[in-house]
Structures are given as C-alpha cells and as structure tokens.
Amino acid sequence: MKGTLLDIDNLRLTVETHDGPRDILRGVTLSVARGETVGLVGESGCGKSTTARAALQLLPKRAHTTGRITVCGTDVTGEDGTDAAQVHDVRAHRAGMIFQDPRSALNPVRRIGDSATERLRLVHGLPAAQARDRIVALFTEVGLRDPDRLLRCYPHQLSGGMLQRVVIAAALSTGPELLLADEATSALDVTTQAEVLAVLRRLRRERELGVLFITHDLLLAAAYCDRVYVMQDGHVVDEQPAASLFDDPQHPYTRHLAEATPRLPERNTPERHSPVPASTQPIKGARR
Amino acid sequence: MTDALVVSGLTKTYRGAGRGPRVVAVDGISFTLAAGGSLGVVGESGSGKTTLAQMIVGLAEPDSGTVVIDGRDRRDLRRGRRARLQRATEAQMVFQDPYGSLDRRLDVAGALADTLRRHGTPKDRIARDVAALMDRVGLASRLANSRPHELSGGQRQRVAIAKALAIDPTVLVLDEAVSALDVSVQAQILTLLDEIRAESGVALVFVSHDLAVVGQVTDQILVMYRGRAVETGDTDQVLRRPEHPYTEMLLSSAPGPRWQPERVAELRAALAAAT
Numbered sequence: 001m002k003g004t005l006l007d008i009d010n011l012r013l014t015v016e017t018h019d020g021p022r023d024i025l026r027g028v029t030l031s032v033a034r035g036e037t038v039g040l041v042g043e044s045g046c047g048k049s050t051t052a053r054a055a056l057q058l059l060p061k062r063a064h065t066t067g068r069i070t071v072c073g074t075d076v077t078g079e080d081g082t083d084a085a086q087v088h089d090v091r092a093h094r095a096g097m098i099f100q101d102p103r104s105a106l107n108p109v110r111r112i113g114d115s116a117t118e119r120l121r122l123v124h125g126l127p128a129a130q131a132r133d134r135i136v137a138l139f140t141e142v143g144l145r146d147p148d149r150l151l152r153c154y155p156h157q158l159s160g161g162m163l164q165r166v167v168i169a170a171a172l173s174t175g176p177e178l179l180l181a182d183e184a185t186s187a188l189d190v191t192t193q194a195e196v197l198a199v200l201r202r203l204r205r206e207r208e209l210g211v212l213f214i215t216h217d218l219l220l221a222a223a224y225c226d227r228v229y230v231m232q233d234g235h236v237v238d239e240q241p242a243a244s245l246f247d248d249p250q251h252p253y254t255r256h257l258a259e260a261t262p263r264l265p266e267r268n269t270p271e272r273h274s275p276v277p278a279s280t281q282p283i284k285g286a287r288r
Numbered sequence: 289m290t291d292a293l294v295v296s297g298l299t300k301t302y303r304g305a306g307r308g309p310r311v312v313a314v315d316g317i318s319f320t321l322a323a324g325g326s327l328g329v330v331g332e333s334g335s336g337k338t339t340l341a342q343m344i345v346g347l348a349e350p351d352s353g354t355v356v357i358d359g360r361d362r363r364d365l366r367r368g369r370r371a372r373l374q375r376a377t378e379a380q381m382v383f384q385d386p387y388g389s390l391d392r393r394l395d396v397a398g399a400l401a402d403t404l405r406r407h408g409t410p411k412d413r414i415a416r417d418v419a420a421l422m423d424r425v426g427l428a429s430r431l432a433n434s435r436p437h438e439l440s441g442g443q444r445q446r447v448a449i450a451k452a453l454a455i456d457p458t459v460l461v462l463d464e465a466v467s468a469l470d471v472s473v474q475a476q477i478l479t480l481l482d483e484i485r486a487e488s489g490v491a492l493v494f495v496s497h498d499l500a501v502v503g504q505v506t507d508q509i510l511v512m513y514r515g516r517a518v519e520t521g522d523t524d525q526v527l528r529r530p531e532h533p534y535t536e537m538l539l540s541s542a543p544g545p546r547w548q549p550e551r552v553a554e555l556r557a558a559l560a561a562a563t
Contacts, residue, residue, distance in 0.1 A: 264503055
C-alpha cells in the first residue's frame, strides 16, 4: 500500500503467566496511512495499548508474538531478518509515542530542557545548543509561551496540559512520520484536551503525520479521527469511518459502546422538559 | 418540608505557596437541594468542586458559611459516639477510587456488616440487611466473601455505594465516582444511582468534570469557575442554552458532532478578557 506508515497483520500475542499462557491479542489487523488519524477504541483490557507497544517492540520478555508489523516500511518483528539496529532506527527516527501521564515520561529531578532535548542529543548526536534551538522552536509551535524560561523549569512547576505539550514537542523533535498516542489527553481537563488536540491536529496536517490515536472515549474518537477501529477482548471487531461510528454502528459491540456513552443534548434545542410550568408561559401572540 | 441540604455562603481559602496570598478555593457558594433531588457540580480541575464536596460531608472546614442538612447545622460538633454517628447518617461520600475507601482486609459482607453494626443494627438482622444491600446495588451474592482486590473497578464502586447507603444517608456526595470506569460499567452505575434516588429519596450531589454524565443523572447544575458559581439552573436547560462564557467554553470543549477544538482557545481568550 502506498503511504502506509503502520501495517499490522494478524498480530497475536501471548504472555506467560503463573496459570499458563494467556492470549492478549488474538489476530489484530490494522493500518495507518500518511496524514491519517486512526482511532483505536475499546474498554480497559481489550489490548489497545498492547497493540501500540507491540508496534515499537516495547513488550515484556514474557510476551510471544506472531504476525507481521511493518512500521514505515521496516518489518519490526524480525521475521525477514530485521536486526535490532533497524528496530532501534524506527524508534529513534521514524515513530514517536505519547503516553497518558506526561509526569511519568519526564524525569522529576531534571529540568524540562534536559529531558526534552535528550533524544536529539543522545540519539541524533546534535550539539546541545542546536538541540536547544530546535526544542525552543517546537515549544512555540505547540503553543507554549516563554520557551526559554520553560527549559529551566522542573516538571512539578508545570500543569498537566503544559507537560503534555512538552512531551509532544519532544516526540516531534526527531521528525517522526508516525505518532502513537496512547490516551494522550485522557488525564487532562476537557478544555485543555481540546486545546492540545487542536495543536496536534495542526501539526499532523503540516507534517503529514500518521497518527494512531488510542482512547477509551468513543465520542472523542468519532470527533477527532478519520477512521476508527473498535477492539474487544484482543480482537479488532469493527472498522468504521469516524463519522458513522455513532450514526450507523455496524458491529453489536460498537452499538453497545455507543449506547452506553452519555451524550450532551443538542445545543439550542428545546428542553426535554420545560422548567416553567406550561400554564405560566406567555402565549404567543397574546396581547400584553 | 425542610430541604435536605442547604448550603449558604460557603467559603474556603488555603495558604498559598511561600509568602504568596491565600488561595480562594471556594468563594461564597449557596444552594439548596430537596430530598430526592440531584445537583451536578462541574468545572475544570482547580475550580473548587472537590473542596465544596469535602465541606458538605465535613472533610474540610469552611472559613465561613454554613451547611445545614435536615435542618441541622453541620458545625454543631457535639462530641461523643452518638453525635458522630448521627453526623455520618446525614452525609456520605463516594470517591473516584473506591480502593482508598475500602478496608482491604474485609470482604464485601464483612465491610457492610461492619458499617451496619456500628450504626446499631441488631445482630440477628445484619446478615439479612447485608444480603439486601448487595442485592440493591446489583452485587451477586457469590461475591460476599471477595476482598477488594478480587473485585473489578465497577464492583468495588458498587461496594462503596452499598456502604454509603447502609446507613440511609440524607445526602450522598459522589466525587468523580464514575470517572475511572469503562462506559458500559459507568452506564450501569448511573442507572443504579437513578434507581436509588427514586427509591430512597436520598439527595445526590454529583461532582464531575464530565458534562454529559452530569446531564444524565442530575436535575440541577452548578458551574464552578475559580471557586465561584458562575451559572446555576436546570441541568438540561443550562446544557442546551449556556449563558455564562465559561459554561459555553466547557460545553464547546466536550467532543461531539461538529466539534472544533480550535475554538476553545478563542473562547478561553474571550473569557479571560471578560473576567
């Protein structure tokens, strides 16, 4: 496929436990194209995070996988002779990942500047001054004010929304083509979530990024993504254009999730029950 | 009939960092809630909604203002076991993480029996009441001997609700009680809360950042911004026709059809200019 950044084909994953092997993924097939935001939704334990981790080979040793994962043209499962260096190259240059809790992604006793420029300095071997300039430019792009001051701050001095912007800037600093966002805005206030996602959407357009957007929030996936996969119990059970996720759910599980999701009433429509008793309301056209 | 809960002029400040000024967490909140009524308290983190909840149940002391439940002032701190148990029957709270409010050594039946015993249920009635409570919150009887770590998040939240209901409180305060649950479990708990409210006439104060959830379980709403109530009214009406720019911003942030996250930054700038 042309422009496919992430291609997962029939991925199965089993973990050894005390009670014997346990199937976590039972045949996951999905793809993300360049410039596309693809949602991956499902309830806790369905395997959505594991799928993203498998794409970057961030799995525990006890995990055994079969199936094929291609990231930006590189088979990372090692089936056709990929070595560790190539997987490393994918993680260092081609794909970035953003997690739910930015505080766990940043070292609490190091300054923001150190953490944010780490990949540029250590992996790309950029001199500190250049790495710093690049991060300052990115901080401005993700809507962080006064970037020079921020570089000297510690994580506890910033709000969750600011930290998540820092993490996004750091993830984009190495110029990845594919971004894996795992509940990246779930811990933020709805207002902050909207602001952060507005930034991410603009960057995705400018850089033609492919984004795998993992969330438990069906409404968010429907509103933000182009296409959505629904996972249940290690399977991808449904694939839908985001627009039809609520209006025309195909799979019974998608329908179940859609029905269980509370929705706001339509704006500027009549109330479901009139707060004023009908008899006391002025009659239209009546003389005053 | 007296109102179940009357809150007037409730204010709370915290000491600021270093020598900074005191931080006003809650600033002159007043409302009344009838028996069987439900009030949603919404706002961003830091808006003061949790502090308000804590003051209602007595986990935080107001600087000024009063909380009156069933006609009794919560500040009337008579000492002794009896007065303490009396206060407990006035208001109960359910938290986001039920793990913190359950004793991990006690199984479900043990935890419920413990609460019932403290509040003077005769020994021979405890087993029956425990079974009835479990049935009421939809916990299967086979779970009676399970400890908290053996239960799912939804089951644990049901135990926390059952414990709160065991003593038949006048007011039940829920602080982000369904926020950590999967949607299908969340839907079950919300239905359960509706049933309980209809059956027992308990008044609910439902604190949440999730406007859609609040829209589903409450009749009245109070929107908090920087410690103040910027908008109050009928929940459905406020959600359909918000009047305050802050409510407008909250509603525009919630993902849904025709969602434009880009607009939120503009609305926040407009709000900052207006206040």
